[in-house]
Amino acid sequence: MKQMIIATKNQGKAKEFKDFLAPFDIKAVSLLELPNTIDDIEETGTTFEQNAALKAETIADITGGPVLADDSGLVIDALDGKPGIFSARYAGESKDDNANIEKVLSELENISLEKRTARFVCVLAMAKPNEVTRFYKGTCDGHIANYPKGEYGFGYDPIFVPNGYSETMAELLPNEKNSISHRKNAFIQLEAWLKGIR
Numbered sequence: 001m002k003q004m005i006i007a008t009k010n011q012g013k014a015k016e017f018k019d020f021l022a023p024f025d026i027k028a029v030s031l032l033e034l035p036n037t038i039d040d041i042e043e044t045g046t047t048f049e050q051n052a053a054l055k056a057e058t059i060a061d062i063t064g065g066p067v068l069a070d071d072s073g074l075v076i077d078a079l080d081g082k083p084g085i086f087s088a089r090y091a092g093e094s095k096d097d098n099a100n101i102e103k104v105l106s107e108l109e110n111i112s113l114e115k116r117t118a119r120f121v122c123v124l125a126m127a128k129p130n131e132v133t134r135f136y137k138g139t140c141d142g143h144i145a146n147y148p149k150g151e152y153g154f155g156y157d158p159i160f161v162p163n164g165y166s167e168t169m170a171e172l173l174p175n176e177k178n179s180i181s182h183r184k185n186a187f188i189q190l191e192a193w194l195k196g197i198r
């Protein structure tokens, strides 16, 4: 089976990429599974694209092979786009999902449901040494619930209700999330490239 390195230390993302790539007979390998410890890559960019490129290109330089990276986040209209590229560390460096959720809910405390519109954004960067990095972007629109519900997924999934659903992303079964998510919508475009269409 072929392998593809995913430049992430996020177990939730890694699991989703394993599901996406399995039908292509490709094993997704995260940075946590490599034999050598990889230092954290500082995400100094100001856009999802810049941070995804930083992660993919740094690891492609180290490994010498093709690498896929994902930079993603939650964009909330009533918070002027926050937490955005700062989603992982919104409530502090410990990257605590529950603390991040609590911070968002408290900032939206007095905002009515119809004004709680938001979207998940995912930018994938595919880097290969000496090649131009390719980007694929996907989004998933929805709104922020009043309180967390559901056990699946990761990050802000317990407070994100996708458009057309009454459940949060964390109440949807993983295969359901993986059919509508921002990450899937970005991956669909990469898929076309993997199949040799583009």
Ligand SMILES: O=c1[nH]c(=O)c2ncn([C@@H]3O[C@H](COP(=O)(O)OP(=O)(O)OP(=O)(O)O)[C@@H](O)[C@H]3O)c2[nH]1
Residues within 6 Å of the ligand: 007, 008, 009, 010, 013, 043, 070, 071, 072, 073, 074, 087, 088, 089, 100, 120, 153, 154, 155, 156, 157, 158, 160, 181, 183
């Ligand atoms: O509920 C969620 N469902 C998702 O599907 C999702 N995708 C992203 N996010 C949030 O956005 C941050 C990404 O930040 P990010 O791209 O820097 O990743 P990260 O720091 O977690 O790992 P790495 O890939 O950088 O190693 C994550 O931590 C989460 O808080 C999500 N939340």
Ligand SMILES: [Mg+2]
Residues within 6 Å of the ligand: 043, 088
């Ligand atoms: Mg990160």
